[in-house]
Amino acid sequence: MFxxxxxxxxxSRSPSSLKAADVRTxxxxxxxSSHGALLSSQPADGAGRGRYGSISHGDGNGDNDxxxxxxxxxxxRGLAERHLSMIxxxxxxxxxxxxxxxxxxxxxxxxxxxxxYATVGLVVCAVQFALGEVxxxxxxxxxxxxxxxxxxxxxxxxxxxxxLVYGNLLSIPSEITAICVLFEFWTKLNPSVWIITFIILTVxxxxxxxxxxGEVEFFFALLKILLVVFLVILGLVxxxxxxxxxxxxxxxxxxxxGPFVEYLASGHWGKFLGYWxxxxxxxxxxxxxxxxxxxxxxxxNPRKAIPAACKNVFIRIVLFYMLAILIVGMLVASDDPRLExxxxxxxxxxxxxxxxxxxxxxxxxxxxxxxxxxxWSSSNQALLSGTRVLYALALKKQAPAVFLRTTxxxxxxxxxxxFSVFMLxxxxxxxxxxxxxxxxxxxxxxxxxxxxxIAILVxxxxxxxxxxxxxxxxxxxxxxxxxxxxxxxxxLGMCVxxxxxxxxxxxxxxxxxxxxxxxxxxxxxLVAAAFLIWKFVxxxxxxxxxxxxxxxxxxxxEQKDVHDEEDAS
Numbered sequence: 001m002f003x004x005x006x007x008x009x010x011x012s013r014s015p016s017s018l019k020a021a022d023v024r025t026x027x028x029x030x031x032x033s034s035h036g037a038l039l040s041s042q043p044a045d046g047a048g049r050g051r052y053g054s055i056s057h058g059d060g061n062g063d064n065d066x067x068x069x070x071x072x073x074x075x076x077r078g079l080a081e082r083h084l085s086m087i088x089x090x091x092x093x094x095x096x097x098x099x100x101x102x103x104x105x106x107x108x109x110x111x112x113x114x115x116x117y118a119t120v121g122l123v124v125c126a127v128q129f130a131l132g133e134v135x136x137x138x139x140x141x142x143x144x145x146x147x148x149x150x151x152x153x154x155x156x157x158x159x160x161x162x163x164l165v166y167g168n169l170l171s172i173p174s175e176i177t178a179i180c181v182l183f184e185f186w187t188k189l190n191p192s193v194w195i196i197t198f199i200i201l202t203v204x205x206x207x208x209x210x211x212x213x214g215e216v217e218f219f220f221a222l223l224k225i226l227l228v229v230f231l232v233i234l235g236l237v238x239x240x241x242x243x244x245x246x247x248x249x250x251x252x253x254x255x256x257x258g259p260f261v262e263y264l265a266s267g268h269w270g271k272f273l274g275y276w277x278x279x280x281x282x283x284x285x286x287x288x289x290x291x292x293x294x295x296x297x298x299x300x301n302p303r304k305a306i307p308a309a310c311k312n313v314f315i316r317i318v319l320f321y322m323l324a325i326l327i328v329g330m331l332v333a334s335d336d337p338r339l340e341x342x343x344x345x346x347x348x349x350x351x352x353x354x355x356x357x358x359x360x361x362x363x364x365x366x367x368x369x370x371x372x373x374x375x376w377s378s379s380n381q382a383l384l385s386g387t388r389v390l391y392a393l394a395l396k397k398q399a400p401a402v403f404l405r406t407t408x409x410x411x412x413x414x415x416x417x418x419f420s421v422f423m424l425x426x427x428x429x430x431x432x433x434x435x436x437x438x439x440x441x442x443x444x445x446x447x448x449x450x451x452x453x454i455a456i457l458v459x460x461x462x463x464x465x466x467x468x469x470x471x472x473x474x475x476x477x478x479x480x481x482x483x484x485x486x487x488x489x490x491x492l493g494m495c496v497x498x499x500x501x502x503x504x505x506x507x508x509x510x511x512x513x514x515x516x517x518x519x520x521x522x523x524x525x526l527v528a529a530a531f532l533i534w535k536f537v538x539x540x541x542x543x544x545x546x547x548x549x550x551x552x553x554x555x556x557x558e559q560k561d562v563h564d565e566e567d568a569s
Contacts, residue, residue, distance in 0.1 A: 079299040083214030084306060086221035087381060088292040088313035093224045093320060096285030098231075098371055101328045102339040102350040108278035110329025111259030112271065116278030117285075117325050119494075121318040124286050126491035127453045129484045130460035131290060132310035136479035137463070137553050139302030142392025143294045144456045149396060150549075151462040153542045155535035159527045160455045161393045167448040168386030169418075172202065173425040175379040180429060182375065185346055185368050195426045198376060202423065206383045206416045209409045213384055220377035227370045228320045231351045234363070235327035243358040253333040261334050264508050273504075280502045285321070287449040288378070289313055290456060291385040303557060307479040346371060387415035398534070440515065447523035450499045457492040461485065462545070469545040478557045499524070 079087075104113040131144065140146045145164065149157035176198050180191035205216055241248030262270030263277055292309050299305050331354040332339065338353050346352055346368040355363035391412040393399035405414040464485045467474055474480050503520025505511050534540065 079210055079214045079305075083211075083218055084292045084299065084309035085312045085316075086218040087214070087384075088289050088309060089221045089225065089316055093221070093228065093317065093374070096287075097228065097321065097324055098351070098367060098374070099346070099349050100281065100285055101325055102332060102348055102353070104278045104281060104325065105329055105332060105334050105350065106336075106339045107261060107263055107281075108274040109257075109259050109261040109271075109334045110254050110326075112261060112275040113278050113329060114322070114325050116275050117282045117321050119279050120282040120286060121321065123283075123453070123491045123494050124289060124318065125314050126484070126487035127456050128289060128310040128314040129481060130488045130491075131456050132307035133477060133480055133484060134456075134459050134463055135306040135310075136303045137477055137557055139299065139306060140392070141294070141388050142395075144290070144452070144459055145389050146392050146396070147459040148455055151459045151466070151543065153531075153535070154396070154398075154538065154540045155531050156455070156458075157396070158393070158398045158534040159531035160451060161389050161398065162530055163448055163451055163523070163527050164389045165386055165393070168382040168389070169422045170425070171382040172379045172386075172419060173423050173428075175375045175382070176202070176423065176426040177429040178375045179372055180426075182346065182368055182372050185364070191430060192427065195429070198379070199420070199423045199426065201376070202379050202383060203416065203420050205380050206387065206419070207407070207411055207413065209411070210384075213380065217377060217380060220373050220380075223370060223373055224377075225316075225320070227367070228324060231367075232323050232327055234360075235331050235351065235354060238354050238358045239327070239330045243360070246358045249330060251330060253330065257333055257335050264505065264511070276501070277505070280498055283453075283498060284449060286317065288381060289317060290449075290452050291381060294385045294388045303478045383416070383419055386419055387412050390415045390418070440518075447499055447502060447520065450495050450502075451523060451527055454492060454495050454499070457488045457495065460488045461492065462548075463550075464488075466545040466548040466550055470548075470550055472550055472554070476554050 101113070104116065107113070108116055134147050134151075135143060138147055138150070142161065145157050145161040147157075148160055176195055179198055180194045183189070183191075183194050205213055237243060238246060239249045260271040261274045263274035264270060265273055292306065292313060328350040332350040336353065339348060339350065346364055349364075349367055352364045352367055390399055390403050391406075394401060394403035403412065403414045403418070406412050464474065467477075474482075503517055506513050506517045506520070
């Protein structure tokens with residue numbers, strides 16, 4: 001696709017097609033301090049080594065390696081566990097929490113919204129633990145995109161990777177556009193001023209050493225956490241009648257209009273549809289938690305930092321969302337007309353509605369300020385995630401080689417340059433017609449988060465199946481839990497069902513919308529087309545379970561722990 005294939009390309013169509021000449025057959029281990037290659041094969045029973053026995057080979061140029069010499073050499077380790085935890089929190093706590101919860105209560109009722117978010121929270125738990133297990137074994141830049149190539153099929157990695165790149169390319173200008181809308185709450189200054197300002201700021205952070213990005217996201221995540229804690233406490237005070245002149249509410253709105261809302265139908269079926277609608281929208285509120293492992297090669301001691309971050313992020317995010325949705329259901333009635341409007345402005349925030357009813361005029365400005373920081377934080381995270389995935393695709397010759405170029409401090413500047421060009425799409429918001437077209441393009445990526453979660457879960461299931469096929473106990477993994485395989489199967493089923501039913505409203509009488517149908521389902525054939533095109537062009541094959549190089553990966557993980565500890569110190 002990006003040039004005439006060479007003989008080496010033909011040999012590298014899948015991880016199981018490595019040339020025999022590239023296999024090490026001696027028994028001398030590679031020193032733990034080596035950055036250029038991973039531990040190669042040792043004489044054993046041969047299980048788990050396929051036809052080549054190693055996840056690194058040859059000259060280490062990165063054509064077939066999992067952890068390549070290029071990323072070890074060109075990328076710099078600047079992220080610590082605290083950065084990863086906060087990056088995940090910063091990505092998941094955004095406008096969906098501060099503005100979107102009102103819509104959830106309006107659609108499903110206070111209890112329906114709580115159950116919907118709780119269900120998706122369990123799916124997020126399975127996704128995070130699955131991601132942590134695989135990343136602890138294979139901490140690479142590009143995370144689950146690269147895992148897909150070695151555990152499933154190179155064509156699957158290509159499809160998932162480009163789907164992520166496309167989504168992030170459009171996500172950044174959409175966040176910058178959202179910032180312009182939020183500033184209108186305070187001032188009518190020409191939006192182009194804010195567009196130029198935040199494009200410059202985003203590019204500046206993207207071009208800095210990755211540790212600078214980590215510190216910026218750490219600050220914004222801390223800001224979001226403090227706001228959530230403040231709003232939860234404020235909500236409790238208002239609900240319990242702690243504000244002078246404001247009566248106590250308690251669970252008033254759970255009795256009338258009731259804990260559930262009948263959505264699109266009457267009776268129990270309507271209440272179930274309300275719950276299900278909340279669940280499908282909750283998926284997109286949690287989007288971003290999977291990005292914490294994208295910069296595996298830029299993380300200190302990644303085999304310990306990434307799993308720990310996955311666990312911490314899940315606990316904190318689910319706790320924040322559960323508390324927030326519970327409080328919102330106590331503060332605002334599901335039939336409150338002020339929730340109308342789709343949550344496009346800070347005035348639709350249920351916390352702001354409750355604060356205004358309690359005559360607390362400063363709260364809207366505080367929430368708006370944090371919303372602006374949240375939107376910019378999300379654009380920074382999309383830039384990190386998108387550029388690292390694009391770099392990872394280039395490593396495997398699934399993107400032009402120009403995107404392998406990095407600065408001396410380890411930033412893939414060619415990738416940042418491409419994303420910077422797409423940031424100019426923000427100026428489409430200055431024209432009403434162009435803005436409509438822009439949001440239509442963004443809507444095409446709406447299902448991308450579910451595709452990413454499905455990829456993570458499939459990777460984990462394939463890893464566990466390969467362990468069983470090769471007679472390797474799961475206890476040898478750097479990080480594992482006994483229940484995660486069952487959780488991954490359940491979560492995979494849930495993700496597939498949610499993906500297929502995300503646009504169910506358009507199939508009900510009188511609710512057909514071509515735009516809604518496209519935004520809900522077009523991503524599915526796009527990913528399928530990318531998969532089939534790469535599979536046809538490169539003639540890739542599904543990797544056999546017996547040929548996934550797990551023993552080499554496990555040996556490398558065991559011997560690299562010492563080196564990672566040195567990096568972290």
